Amino acid sequence: MAQEYSLDSVIRQRIRGLRLARGWSLDSLAARCGLSPSTLSRLETGHRRMALDQLVPIARALDTTLDALVEPVGDGDVVISPEPSHAPGLTTWVLSEEGALNGKVVAKMRITHERPGQLGVHPGRDWFTVLSGTARLELGERTVLVRAGEVAEFSTMVPHSIGAHGGPVEILSIFNHDGGLAHLHGAGHASGS
Numbered sequence: 001m002a003q004e005y006s007l008d009s010v011i012r013q014r015i016r017g018l019r020l021a022r023g024w025s026l027d028s029l030a031a032r033c034g035l036s037p038s039t040l041s042r043l044e045t046g047h048r049r050m051a052l053d054q055l056v057p058i059a060r061a062l063d064t065t066l067d068a069l070v071e072p073v074g075d076g077d078v079v080i081s082p083e084p085s086h087a088p089g090l091t092t093w094v095l096s097e098e099g100a101l102n103g104k105v106v107a108k109m110r111i112t113h114e115r116p117g118q119l120g121v122h123p124g125r126d127w128f129t130v131l132s133g134t135a136r137l138e139l140g141e142r143t144v145l146v147r148a149g150e151v152a153e154f155s156t157m158v159p160h161s162i163g164a165h166g167g168p169v170e171i172l173s174i175f176n177h178d179g180g181l182a183h184l185h186g187a188g189h190a191s192g193s
Contacts, residue, residue, distance in 0.1 A: 006073070007070070007072060007073065008046075008050065009046070010073050011050060011055075011069055011070055012043065012044050012045070012046055012050075014068075014069055015040075015043065015044055015058055015062070015069065016044045018062045018064065019044075019062065022062070025037075026040050026041055026044075029058070029061060029062070032061035033057040033058050033060065033061035034057055035054060035057065035058070039054070040058075043058075052066075055069060055070070080095060080096070082094055082095055082108075087115075088114050088115060088116065089111060089112045089113065089114030089115025089116070089164075090109060090110070090111055090112075090115050091109070091110045092107055092108070092109050093107060093108045093109075094106075094107050095107060095108055095172075104174055104175065105174070105175045106172070106173070106174050107172075107173050107175065108131070108170065108171070108172050108173075109128075109162075109170070109171050109172075109173060110168060110169070110170050111135070111162065111163060111164045111168065111169050111170075111171070112164050112168045113163070113164050113167075115163055115164065117138065117161050117163050118161060119138060119159035119160060119161050120156075120159065120160065120161065121156065121157055121158070121159050121160070122156050122157075123156065123157065124155075124156050124175075125153060125154065125155055125156060126152075126153070126154060126156050126160070126173065126175065127151070127152070127153045127173065127174045128146075128151070128152055128162070128171045128172060128173040128174075129149075129150070129151045129152075129171065129172050130146050130147060130148045130149065130150055130151075130169060130170070130171050131148065131170040131171060131172055132148050132168075132169065132170045133148065133164060133165075133166070133167055133168055133169030133170060134146065134147050134148070134164075134165040134166055134167075134169055135147075135152070135162055135163070135164070135165065135169045135171055136162070136163045136164065136165040137152055137154075137160065137161075137162055138159075138160060138161045138162075138163070139154055139158055139159075139160050140158045140159055140160075145165055
């Protein structure tokens with residue numbers, strides 16, 4: 001029963017939070033979902049029991065899904081304990097849950113001079129920021145040095161690889177679906193960057 005009350009409270013907070021984030025009054029949300037402002041007020045404050053036939057139009061009006069409104073709360077989706085994956089000259093920690101960021105994957109990589117400089121190509125774009133050290137980005141015929149605090153973004157249809165320059169480098173990368181497949185799921189991470 002306590003968990004039911006807790007989830008009920010979270011749903012109420014989500015509705016109110018989404019409404020306020022859009023700058024909407026109770027009247028504005030009521031007009032969009034077909035409920036009265038007083039009903040919405042009582043739902044948000046816990047003075048009225050929630051029903052599915054009320055939550056569906058509220059979710060639709062707030063441009064979210066019913067699943068997102070009623071998703072249970074737990075600590076499992078807050079803290080991720082990434083396990084390192086190793087390949088010659090490369091250690092990778094995947095920092096996002098699969099599918100959590102609309103198909104994007106966030107990864108931290110530590111690259112040393114032992115990493116093979118093999119150029120790769122795949123659909124999409126890559127983005128990374130250098131946390132420490134200097135990255136050597138081979139991009140087609142060019143070599144670009146990216147230093148700590150700088151960011152690189154480029155088309156991955158250009159042959160590319162990322163290596164270390166003058167010592168180990170740590171980067172934080174965001175990959176789209178194709179980039180994640182190319183960089184994180186290949187045999188030993190050997191493809192391209």
